[in-house]
Amino acid sequence: xxxxxxxxxxxxxxxxxxxxxxxxxxxxxxxxxxxxxxxxxxxxxxxxxxxxxxxxxxxxxxxxxxxxxxxxxxxxxxxxxxxxxxxxxxxxxxxxxxxxxxxxxxxxxxxxxxxxxxxxxxxxx
Amino acid sequence: xxxxxxxxxxxxxxxxxxxxxxxxxxxxxxxxxxxxxxxxxxxxxxxxxxxxxxxxxxxxxxxxxxxxxxxxxxxxxxxxxxxxxxxxxxxxxxxxxxxxxxxxxxxxxxxxxxxxxxxxxxxxxxxxxxxxxxxxxxxxxxxxxxxxxxxxxxxxxxxxxxxxxxxxxxxxxxxxxxxxxxxxxxxxxxxxxxxxxxxxxxxxxxxxxxxxxxxxxxxxxxxxxxxxxxxxxxxxxxxxxxxxxxxxxxxxxxxxxxxxxxxxxxxxxxxxxxxxxxxxxxxxxxxxxxxxxxxxxxxxxxxxxxxxxxxxxxxxxxxxxxxxxxxxxxxxxxxxxxxxxxxxxxxxxxxxxxxxxxxxxxxxxxxxxxxxxxxxxxxxxxxxxxxxxxxxxxxxxxxxxxxxxxxxxxxxxxxxxxxxxxxxxxxxxxxxxxxxxxxxxxxxxxxxxxxxxxxxxxxxxxxxxxxxxxxxxxxxxxxxxxx
Numbered sequence: 001x002x003x004x005x006x007x008x009x010x011x012x013x014x015x016x017x018x019x020x021x022x023x024x025x026x027x028x029x030x031x032x033x034x035x036x037x038x039x040x041x042x043x044x045x046x047x048x049x050x051x052x053x054x055x056x057x058x059x060x061x062x063x064x065x066x067x068x069x070x071x072x073x074x075x076x077x078x079x080x081x082x083x084x085x086x087x088x089x090x091x092x093x094x095x096x097x098x099x100x101x102x103x104x105x106x107x108x109x110x111x112x113x114x115x116x117x118x119x120x121x122x123x124x125x
Numbered sequence: 126x127x128x129x130x131x132x133x134x135x136x137x138x139x140x141x142x143x144x145x146x147x148x149x150x151x152x153x154x155x156x157x158x159x160x161x162x163x164x165x166x167x168x169x170x171x172x173x174x175x176x177x178x179x180x181x182x183x184x185x186x187x188x189x190x191x192x193x194x195x196x197x198x199x200x201x202x203x204x205x206x207x208x209x210x211x212x213x214x215x216x217x218x219x220x221x222x223x224x225x226x227x228x229x230x231x232x233x234x235x236x237x238x239x240x241x242x243x244x245x246x247x248x249x250x251x252x253x254x255x256x257x258x259x260x261x262x263x264x265x266x267x268x269x270x271x272x273x274x275x276x277x278x279x280x281x282x283x284x285x286x287x288x289x290x291x292x293x294x295x296x297x298x299x300x301x302x303x304x305x306x307x308x309x310x311x312x313x314x315x316x317x318x319x320x321x322x323x324x325x326x327x328x329x330x331x332x333x334x335x336x337x338x339x340x341x342x343x344x345x346x347x348x349x350x351x352x353x354x355x356x357x358x359x360x361x362x363x364x365x366x367x368x369x370x371x372x373x374x375x376x377x378x379x380x381x382x383x384x385x386x387x388x389x390x391x392x393x394x395x396x397x398x399x400x401x402x403x404x405x406x407x408x409x410x411x412x413x414x415x416x417x418x419x420x421x422x423x424x425x426x427x428x429x430x431x432x433x434x435x436x437x438x439x440x441x442x443x444x445x446x447x448x449x450x451x452x453x454x455x456x457x458x459x460x461x462x463x464x465x466x467x468x469x470x471x472x473x474x475x476x477x478x479x480x481x482x483x484x485x486x487x488x489x490x491x492x493x494x495x496x497x498x499x500x501x502x503x504x505x506x507x508x509x510x511x512x513x514x515x516x517x518x519x520x521x522x523x524x525x526x527x528x529x530x531x532x533x534x535x536x537x538x539x540x541x542x543x544x545x546x547x548x549x550x551x552x553x554x555x556x557x558x559x560x561x562x563x564x565x566x567x568x569x570x571x572x573x574x575x576x577x578x579x580x581x582x583x584x585x586x587x588x589x590x591x592x593x594x595x596x597x598x599x600x601x602x603x604x605x606x607x608x
Contacts, residue, residue: 008584
């Protein structure tokens with residue numbers, strides 16, 4: 001399922017964690033495994049010959065920490081998360097949009113998918 | 126091994142590579158054979174003694190020595206010593222052989238009279254008043270044993286001269302008994318080399334390098350005794366010397382002369398005694414004794430200092446020996462309940478938490494090739510934190526390779542942090558769990574392997590709106606339909 005909100009853009013050469021929160025969907029089940037797909041959006045002029053290689057690693061998580069934008073404190077959130085470490089986009093991909101899709105296999109047998117886009121941009125503001 | 130032979134002088138300076146792994150051996154000078162006189166033919170001189178010390182410590186600078194000279198005819202050989210102003214005050218010393226006198230061969234340098242004495246020189250052969258031929262000189266003592274005694278005529282008027290004694294570990298010179306021929310010289314420490322006694326054409330010298338004694342001269346002839354031969358126990362032509370043979374005497378065909386005693390060989394051989402003339406007054410001259418020697422053998426010390434041209438100097442120093450396998454080892458065992466910064470930790474017990482830290486700072490414009498090869502084995506229950514950090518200043522070419530093999534159920538946490546400065550081209554390559562990650566080009570990378578609790582950016586978290594899109598799996602039950 002597409003989430004219409006895109007991820008914050010990623011810079012050329014940057015690597016960061018991207019997270020899909022499956023908590024509202026899993027119910028009493030848990031994530032058994034997860035996988036990610038990374039492709040360039042259709043009709044892109046940007047070039048990335050190996051977009052799937054931008055997925056460095058993936059893992060299911062039951063808790064994550066986020067730094068509060070208000071006071072900078074670390075806050076723990078629990079749930080069912082699929083985390084992908086994404087990065088290393090080439091300079092030729094600047095300006096392009098990638099589609100990131102996470103697939104999770106749940107303990108009750110269900111398979112869920114979420115995807116969204118992330119724009120690749122040159123370093124700097 | 127370095128070997129030094131000192132055959133003269135009164136001082137010696139330790140070389141720069143001197144070490145405490147050494148042996149110092151001394152042989153005293155040989156005693157001189159007696160010159161015949163109106164009363165008697167000459168007896169042989171005694172051989173020099175042999176002494177030895179090992180691993181003499183604390184030696185440096187210049188030390189006082191004495192190298193005993195071989196005695197002239199009838200004179201006692203000089204004592205030989207090392208590191209002292211006197212024989213008794215030295216570290217090692219050997220007595221010289223005694224000179225011969227009327228009716229008595231010179232005594233060999235006694236081990237017990239030296240310092241760290243080991244073996245005694247052979248006694249000189251005795252000539253009595255009746256025979257006309259001389260006694261052989263005693264052989265010098267050496268590392269293989271006492272010197273052989275010189276032979277002497279057996280108090281029968283017509284006996285030939287005695288052979289010289291072999292060197293240390295060799296045999297005695299032959300004492301002729303009821304024969305006019307000279308006695309053979311004693312063999313050297315190798316069992317050969319004694320010179321043949323005179324049977325009519327002259328006595329033979331000992332064979333060079335064997336330490337054999339010289340052959341004795343014949344009765345009723347005027348041939349000199351054969352010279353003793355140098356030994357080779359120390360290497361090359363260096364060794365304890367054989368004694369000279371006694372000189373022949375009573376040459377009825379000659380008018381004035383008698384045979385001289387053979388010369389004692391270097392080092393430390395005793396001289397043979399001179400023969401008695403039939404009717405002249407030219408007495409056979411006693412052979413001179415061989416000179417003494419100091420033999421120094423040591424394993425050179427090697428020292429090396431390697432200093433990097435930077436403020437953070439890395440210094441490596443080792444003291445080893447040239448011909449020894451020099452194992453340089455940075456190893457130690459970590460005791461229990463101790464946290465230490467370890468530079469080369471050989472063994473890490475597995476039941477505690479140990480921080481291993483290795484650091485190297487390379488200053489600008491310096492070029493530091495650093496290579497570390499080895500293996501670290503982590504035993505069970507060990508919780509190991511490994512951190513490698515490198516700060517590269519400008520104009521540096523840095524290459525860091527880190528490889529690890531994780532076996533079994535081990536959990537391996539890897540953290541790489543790099544802060545990019547200006548004009549820096551960074552190539553980072555990591556191999557982990559079979560996946561290869563490679564990035565080229567200007568890169569500002571912060572990569573943290575997933576710890577137990579991730580810290581994520583809010584703008585990189587997207588939450589499902591809750592509308593579930595179901596993809597049926599084999600055998601799964603639809604949550605709404607129930608089948």
